[in-house]
Amino acid sequence: MNKFKELGLNEQLLNAIKDMGFETPSEVQEEAIPVLLANDTDLVALAQTGTGKTAAFGFPLIQKIYPDSRTTQGLILSPTRELCLQIANELKNYAKYVKGLNIVAIYGGASITEQASQIKKGAQIVVATPGRMQDMINRKMVDISKIEYCILDEADEMLNMGFYEDINSILSHTPEEKFTWLFSATMPKEVARIAKQFMHTPMEITVGTKNSGSENVQHEYYVVSGRERYLALKRLADANPDIFSVVFCRTKRDTQNVAEKLIEDGYNAAALHGDLSQNQRDMVMKAFRTNQIQMLVATDVAARGIDVDDVTHVINYQLPDEIETYNHRSGRTGRAGKSGISMVIVTKSEMRKISAIERIIKKKFEAKKIPNAEEICEIQLYHLASKIKNTEINEEINDFLPAVNDVLKGIDRDDLIKKMVSVEFSRFANYYKNAKDLNAESSNSSNSFSASEGTVRYFINVGERDGYDWRTLKDFLKETMNFGRDDIFKVDVKESFSFFNTDANHTEAILATFSEFKMDGRYINVEISKNARENSNRGRNGKDRKRRSDRKRNTKNFKTEGKFGSKKGNSSRKKNKRNF
Incomplete structure (x- = not known):
């Protein structure tokens, strides 16, 4: 909250921010909000999608609007009706403590007369798609001749969708002395042209590198x-x-x-x-x-x-x-x-x-590489095992357990596990039986999804449930093993387990490090992936194989459920919602 206060936001907005649970402003918010609050200026802000751009222009806009006046003072143009509605709803949440401030969304696919009626009642901020805004201007259903602020959100997307002429026409109905804020993920020449044509010496904020992809x-x-x-x-x-x-x-x-x-x-x-x-x-x-x-x-x-x-x-x-x-x-x-x-x-x-x-x-x-049948089966088996392990017991089954126990009498534990897993796995395995390799050769494609000559693929019993993604798991492994940035690769993180590759010369060190490795009181187990073991000749001695086999039994990784490609059995799969 204090960090948002430092940006210069007023008490009404700070209360709304507290209600929404925002704690730390994003980079584009830290850069844009103080500039827009302290200056009457045009602005070009370049930042990737999903970085908090709506709040970056929404907070300053709401703070600068006069709610006592029913005149439309702010116009926000966005490329699609979904984004238009989303922006309007977010602004309403931001402005919940600003009495008398009305925000109206106008977009295609809904009643134009109803939208015109809402504007006529007084809308200080209008959020619109270019097509519907142009239509309403032509019908004289909206007056934007007195707006003070015009925001072009996702400007590059609007231009990619062919809205240049609409934007040009809409802006011709706005006053020359307004302030224009342009927010975009990339800066193609068309966006630069808009900035040059409709803006006056705009300030520029760039979060990340122009046109670059997200680091995440x-x-x-x-x-x-x-x-x-x-x-x-x-x-x-x-x-x-x-x-x-x-x-x-x-x-x-x-x-x-x-x-x-x-x-x-x-x-x-x-x-x-x-x-x-x-x-x-x-x-x-x-x-x-x-x-x-x-x-x-x-x-x-x-x-x-x-x-x-x-x-x-x-x-x-x-x-x-x-x-x-x-x-x-x-x-x-x-x-x-x-x-x-x-x-x-x-x-x-x-x-x-x-x-x-x-x-x-x-x-x-x-x-x-597109994974082969064996790799998919291995992943799905681990997934099923994890799902079974993490399923909460429904106590309502207690009344039925005596009858169930009678049916299962005489089946030992290992056979019961095999049968239980086979109920789901057999249909899945049968579908992929004899499935062909889908990969086409490519001169640029030298890497392999599974173990290839000189590399080994490993299983590790941590995943998204433990707070890891591909990037943080790679960092953890590098720090634990004191490896370089390229020594760990092909990191695939699932819900409760993951896979990664190293060069074969690291296998001894990896398995030795994780033979009795504990973190927060929990054993972190690393094993060579089943598919990797069968497709590479590592010359592992019997002692090492026995150690891995013991760890495997101790962790009960008896492996997973799958999704099935054949139409047969669809009803039961749909009932289980495919458990992605």
């Missing part, structure tokens, strides 16, 4: 045949049991087709594209925000404005036509200080685009 996002690519994109998508989902993702397609048709296939195959998926009605879009987004949907398949236009902080993966089912659009896609994950992964499924003919994107976002991609 890991970028990966997988090379496959174009005919096998969908199979590759399913395997990536199956290899990440707790995935909560946005899957990007180029066209509305592909978006709908991919979503329908995923649903048929038992995944919790839905499509989001421009052919949906507003009511359908609202239902899909509500389901996504409440985790009822784990794979949201979307077009670039429809996904703009999605603001969900917990997205674990962005999957580029197809690369966008415009390279700069990739930055917006990957910005849907790694938000609010959390880490995320951006995956790209590419064909060999598209490999040149990876290098082009790397130059734009100033981040390197990691070449990875």
Whole structure:
């Protein structure tokens, strides 16, 4: 609270901030808020999606508005109706203690007469999409001739969507002496043109590097045949049991087709594209925000404005036509200080685009392999074991236990565990039985998802549940082993376990360090991944194998549940909501 107070915010806003539980301002808020409060100036602020830009312009705007006047004083333009509604709702939360301040959202897909009525009652701040704002200006339903502040939010996205002419026309109806605040994730030449045309010697704030990708996002690519994109998508989902993702397609048709296939195959998926009605879009987004949907398949236009902080993966089912659009896609994950992964499924003919994107976002991609059946089965078994271990006991089953015990009488513990796991695992394993390698050869793809010659893949019994992501787990392993930054690679963090790779010459040291390793009273176990053991000849002696086997029995890692690709058995999988 004191840090927000130091920015110059008034008591009304500070009380609202306290109610919302905000403690520390983000970097863009620390940079922008004092400047906007202390100066009457135009501003260009460059910061990645998910860095708190709404509060960065929202707090100063609310503090500068005169609530006693019913005149529209502030106009915020945003690219999509979802983002428009989101901004309006956030501003209402910020202004909850500002008596008489009215904020109205106007956007397509809703009654234009109702929105005009709300503005007529007095709206000091209007949040609008360019298309609906232009329509209302043409119908003389709104007056923005006296606004003092105009905010262009996600300016690069609005221009990518073709709103330049609308923005140009809208701004022509605003006074010359207003102040314009432009917030954008990237600075393409079109945004620079807007700044030059409509702003007067604007101050500039840059958080991070212009056009760069978020530091919290890991970028990966997988090379496959174009005919096998969908199979590759399913395997990536199956290899990440707790995935909560946005899957990007180029066209509305592909978006709908991919979503329908995923649903048929038992995944919790839905499509989001421009052919949906507003009511359908609202239902899909509500389901996504409440985790009822784990794979949201979307077009670039429809996904703009999605603001969900917990997205674990962005999957580029197809690369966008415009390279700069990739930055917006990957910005849907790694938000609010959390880490995320951006995956790209590419064909060999598209490999040149990876290098082009790397130059734009100033981040390197990691070449990875589509996991094979054995790797997926191993991950899913560990996932099931963890799920069983962490499930809370429902005491209501006590009345049924005598009958259950009678049915299970005579089965020893090990066989019972095998049978219990096999109920879920057999269908899953049968689907992937004889599954072929989906990976296409690529001159740029020298890395491997699993152990390759000279490298070893390990299992470790910590994951997201323990507060780790791919970045912090890598740091922990480097510090524990006193390794260099490149000695630990291919870190894949799941809910309660993880995998990582090292060069083979580190195996002895890794296993020795973690043979009796305790942290906070808990044993941290590291083992060579099953798949890695079978695919590499390490010459381990019998004593080491016995030590790993003992640790494995002690930790009861008897392994996991999976998602299934066949249509058979879909009803039971859907009932279990696929347990991503």
